[in-house]
Amino acid sequence: MPRGPPPPVPPLKDQTGNPADDSEDYDPFRYSSRSPVPAGPSSLPPTAPRVELNLPLRNSPEDEHDDLYSASLPRPFQKQSQSVSAERAAPGAPPSWNPPRQSMDALRSAPNARRSMDVSRPTGDQGYIASDVDLGASSLWWTQPNLPPPAFQQRRDVHFEIDQSTPTNRGGDTTVSKAVYILFMDYSQTIVTVQFDSKNPIDAILEQRHKPPPQRLRQDQLESAHEQFGTRISDAVTAKQNSIVGDGTPHGLVLSLLTPLSDALPPIGTRAYGSLVYANLANASVQQVDEIRAGDIVTFRNARFQGHRGTMHQKYSAEVGKPDHVGVVVDWDGTKKKIRAWEQGRESKKVKMESFKLGDLKSGECRVWRIMPRSWVGWDGLH
Numbered sequence: 551m552p553r554g555p556p557p558p559v560p561p562l563k564d565q566t567g568n569p570a571d572d573s574e575d576y577d578p579f580r581y582s583s584r585s586p587v588p589a590g591p592s593s594l595p596p597t598a599p600r601v602e603l604n605l606p607l608r609n610s611p612e613d614e615h616d617d618l619y620s621a622s623l624p625r626p627f628q629k630q631s632q633s634v635s636a637e638r639a640a641p642g643a644p645p646s647w648n649p650p651r652q653s654m655d656a657l658r659s660a661p662n663a664r665r666s667m668d669v670s671r672p673t674g675d676q677g678y679i680a681s682d683v684d685l686g687a688s689s690l691w692w693t694q695p696n697l698p699p700p701a702f703q704q705r706r707d708v709h710f711e712i713d714q715s716t717p718t719n720r721g722g723d724t725t726v727s728k729a730v731y732i733l734f735m736d737y738s739q740t741i742v743t744v745q746f747d748s749k750n751p752i753d754a755i756l757e758q759r760h761k762p763p764p765q766r767l768r769q770d771q772l773e774s775a776h777e778q779f780g781t782r783i784s785d786a787v788t789a790k791q792n793s794i795v796g797d798g799t800p801h802g803l804v805l806s807l808l809t810p811l812s813d814a815l816p817p818i819g820t821r822a823y824g825s826l827v828y829a830n831l832a833n834a835s836v837q838q839v840d841e842i843r844a845g846d847i848v849t850f851r852n853a854r855f856q857g858h859r860g861t862m863h864q865k866y867s868a869e870v871g872k873p874d875h876v877g878v879v880v881d882w883d884g885t886k887k888k889i890r891a892w893e894q895g896r897e898s899k900k901v902k903m904e905s906f907k908l909g910d911l912k913s914g915e916c917r918v919w920r921i922m923p924r925s926w927v928g929w930d931g932l933h
Contacts, residue, residue, distance in 0.1 A: 678738035780845030828918035842882035857910030
């Protein structure tokens with residue numbers, strides 16, 4: 551059986567020790583003496599009492615260097631506590647966003663936000679054509695009879711009428727008052743008034759105001775308008791079959807039919823003829839507010855028809871209204887979507903009947919109008 555390692559050699563007595571200890575016998579097995587110096591590094595792990603020696607429990611001046619190392623131990627704990635406190639404090643940031651969000655909610659819930667935007671819009675944006683124009687004060691247009699302001703003199707898409715009165719004062723001064731009523735194709739209107747002295751027309755007062763289009767009519771109102779004018783127009787155009795009416799143009803035919811009707815509203819150039827009853831835009835958009843009746847006015851603008859017709863279903867293609875065309879409705883077949891109308895000046899100079907199958911409309915537009923009385927736009931008192 552092998553022997554164990556021999557015990558370590560006892561250390562020598564300390565020669566620099568206390569002289570009182572020299573009188574005592576040296577005993578290597580006495581544990582109350584000083585610990586021997588270890589021969590080499592110990593392989594055992596540090597024990598718990600060694601950790602306690604590093605705590606800042608010393609107060610003597612000679613151990614200040616130990617305080618440096620002992621003070622360094624809590625630093626990782628301090629950093630960790632600071633990081634933990636920072637992490638715990640991080641959720642406090644979102645409350646800083648609360649005031650902006652509250653202000654946005656307040657703006658959304660404000661009842662006057664939309665109203666302020668509407669107030670800031672320009673006055674000319676009213677949703678209809680009538681708006682302020684240059685009245686041409688330098689041209690003195692009011693001194694000429696039956697002449698509107700320069701902005702409307704060359705326009706063919708408006709209809710205007712002029713009223714003039716000339717009252718005489720007691721002093722002999724004559725003040726002329728003139729009102730020009732301009733009607734647009736959406737039936738909104740501009741009213742221009744001018745007052746001037748007949749002896750000094752340069753010193754004039756000009757004003758303008760606007761009216762929106764009339765409100766949309768009910769079906770019973772449309773039927774009433776047809777009873778008032780439709781039957782008379784239908785009978786009058788039938789009597790003109792195979793004849794040239796007016797200047798032989800499509801619009802001349804309609805004007806000749808409306809001229810005897812003093813209480814009927816005249817057309818607006820070549821674009822509008824009363825209240826809209828039917829509108830077809832290349833069959834992509836179709837609107838109808840009443841049945842199409844005899845005596846209504848049908849207009850075509852850049853219309854192209856293509857389909858089949860006749861008993862043999864032959865293909866056909868036709869262009870109507872380059873740029874525009876107008877006729878008088880004879881009848882309407884709602885099942886076949888076909889209109890028969892009196893016309894002139896397209897294929898023949900004389901008045902004749904032609905049929906149009908609106909289901910074959912491939913491009914352009916077709917509209918049907920109901921002739922209305924002058925009171926519809928407030929002109930019943932004129933003339």
